[in-house]
Structure formats: C-alpha cells, structure tokens
Amino acid sequence: MQKGAAVVKTLWAVSDLHTSVAANADMLDTLQPRNPGDWLLVAGDVAEKNQTVLRTLATLRQRFHTVVWSPGNHELFSQGSGEPHGREKYEELVRGCRELGVLTPEDPFARFGDVTVVPLFTLYDYSLRPKGTTVEQALHAAKRKEVMFSDELFIAPFVDIRGWCWERLSYSVNRVGRVEGPTVLMNHWPLEPQLAQALGVPEMAMWCGTKHTKGWAERYNARAVVYGHLHLPSRTTIAGVPHIEASLGYPKQWRDSITKRQWPVPVLEVPDGA
Ligand SMILES: [Fe+2]
Known part of the structure; x- marks a missing residue:
C-alpha cells in the first residue's frame, strides 16, 4: 500500500462455487481477503451435500471477517434416502452456519x-414460464426439449416449491421492508425477470426466479444486487442499480475466462473502521 493511502475494506461476492467438483474446490485457494476487515457474500450453489457446503463455508469463514450465505438450488438437492431433504435440509444448513458464525437469511441483517447486507432466499415459482402456458405445459415442453432442470428430480419430489417460494417472498418483504438506509441485496436467483432470459431458452427461465421480485432493488434502496445461478458472469444496470452475476460455475465454463475477469467480484469499498 502507498504511504498515506486510506485503508479500505471490501465487500466481495461469489456464487456457484460447486465445490463438489475437484477443480472448483482448488479454486477456493484464490478466495483471499485483501484486508482483514473484508467480507464475502456467497450467493448459493456451494455444493449439494450439507457436509460439503459447511466445510467450504468454514474454510472461507477462517479467512474473511464476515461471510454471508444464501442457499441455491443445489444446496436443496437430495436423493431423499436417509438424509434430510426439502425444508429440513435447509434448516440443518442454517444451524450449521450459526455454529460457524456464517450469516444466513434467517439471521439479523449486518451492516457493512x-x-x-440482506441475504435473501426467494426460490422460484414457475411464474417466469413462457407466456400463455400452464406450469404443466411448460414442464412438458422443457422435458421434450431436454432442458429440464435437475431440480425436478432432486427438489420437487420433496417439497412444494411454489408454496415455499411464496412463503419466502412474504417473509423477505416483511424483513427487508423494515430496513432504513441503503442495502445490498443477495439472492441465488436473479431478482429481475429480464435477467432470467439470459440463458436464451425460454423454458429454462421458470427455474430462475419469480416475477414477484421485480423492482425490489429500487424499492429496497439497493446499491447493488448480487446473484448467481445462470453461470453467466455479468453486470447489468437496471433502473440505476447494478445487478451482479458473481458465479464461478463449472470448469468448462470458467477455465478459459477466469483470469480475464475480476473474481471474486468487488461490490463495495468503505473506509476500514466504518
Ligand atoms: Fe450453479
């Protein structure tokens, strides 16, 4: 650091670490704070098995001043045999995070x-399916086109996803609606429906969020929104707010590009001690 330069701490963001893949687990070494006061947002899809998710978060918690996690669809994946699934799986992860000192969507919001900083968990409700189709028709079309998300095999059999999504929306609005001042919102799924279209396959958008979070960034005074899920790293400004897709993704997606982009993604910087 240059003499006299102000010391700042940084709010970093990542998503879709998928550390059950060996090459991705190796990438954890690159996630290091620049300053002991730095925070890390982890926007879901750490891994499938709770043990792997918590082991990864424990590693990151040892390095960063504060780690904040929101679940992705992969954290909810389950075969259903002899292991927690659905809501129980999420609740077990929240308990594990509390033991590690990692913040979750169930904890009081912290200030950077x-x-x-508002970690969200709003899931999806199939409302982003192609216009003019029922959920059943849209699922059938996705299956026919072979673009069905694995969620239908590993989440849907164990929980009413739509009902859970709507509960989560109500829970989230109640909490974030009471926050005064600026926020950073973090969610695994994009909050703006238009971002879910980036995959380029209309049927896939129905697993990528819900129409009910449209406009939340403005409504809740967000300085930035962090999300993942699409495995398409990007920064899109909507109504003046940057929406940052912070994913790592799978090796074939990041291997050629990771050194050419900024990852982890810096979201905000403030003077240390602020
Ligand atoms: Fe992912």
Whole structure:
C-alpha cells in the first residue's frame, strides 16, 4: 500500500462455487481477503451435500471477517434416502452456519459501513414460464426439449416449491421492508425477470426466479444486487442499480475466462473502521 493511502475494506461476492467438483474446490485457494476487515457474500450453489457446503463455508469463514450465505438450488438437492431433504435440509444448513458464525437469511441483517447486507432466499415459482402456458405445459415442453432442470428430480419430489417460494417472498418483504438506509441485496436467483432470459431458452427461465421480485432493488434502496445461478458472469444496470452475476460455475465454463475477469467480484469499498 502507498504511504498515506486510506485503508479500505471490501465487500466481495461469489456464487456457484460447486465445490463438489475437484477443480472448483482448488479454486477456493484464490478466495483471499485483501484486508482483514473484508467480507464475502456467497450467493448459493456451494455444493449439494450439507457436509460439503459447511466445510467450504468454514474454510472461507477462517479467512474473511464476515461471510454471508444464501442457499441455491443445489444446496436443496437430495436423493431423499436417509438424509434430510426439502425444508429440513435447509434448516440443518442454517444451524450449521450459526455454529460457524456464517450469516444466513434467517439471521439479523449486518451492516457493512452504512449499508445493510440482506441475504435473501426467494426460490422460484414457475411464474417466469413462457407466456400463455400452464406450469404443466411448460414442464412438458422443457422435458421434450431436454432442458429440464435437475431440480425436478432432486427438489420437487420433496417439497412444494411454489408454496415455499411464496412463503419466502412474504417473509423477505416483511424483513427487508423494515430496513432504513441503503442495502445490498443477495439472492441465488436473479431478482429481475429480464435477467432470467439470459440463458436464451425460454423454458429454462421458470427455474430462475419469480416475477414477484421485480423492482425490489429500487424499492429496497439497493446499491447493488448480487446473484448467481445462470453461470453467466455479468453486470447489468437496471433502473440505476447494478445487478451482479458473481458465479464461478463449472470448469468448462470458467477455465478459459477466469483470469480475464475480476473474481471474486468487488461490490463495495468503505473506509476500514466504518
Ligand atoms: Fe450453479
């Protein structure tokens, strides 16, 4: 650091670490704070098995001042035989995070400088399916086109996803609606429906969020929104707010590009001590 330069701490973001893949687990070594006060947002899809998710978060918690996690669809994956599934699996992860000191969507919101960091878990409700189709028709079309998400095999049999999504929306609105001042919102699934179209296959958008979070960034005074899920790293400004897709993704997706982009993604910087 240059003499006299202000010391800042950084709010970093990642998503879709998928550390059950060996090459991705190796990438964890690159996630290091620049300053002991740095925070890390982890926007879901750490892994499938709770043990792997918590082991990864424990490693990151040892390095960063604060780690904040929101679940992705892969954290909810289950075969259903002799292991927790659905809501129980999520609740077990929240308990594990509390033991590690990792913040979750079930904890009081923490402040990074003057910004309240809001981890969300809003799932999806198939409302982003192609216009004019029922859920059943859209699922059938996706199966026929072979673009069905694995969620239908590993989440849907164990929980009413739509009902859970709507509960989560109500829970989230109640909590974030009470926050005063600026926020950073984090969710695995994009909050703006238009971002879910980036995969380029209309049927796939129905697993990528819900129409009910449209406009949340403005409504809840977000300085930035962090998300993942698409495995298409990007930064899109909508109504003046940057929406940052912070994914690592699978090796074939990141191997040629990771050194050419900034990852982890810096979201905010504030003076250390703020
Ligand atoms: Fe992912």
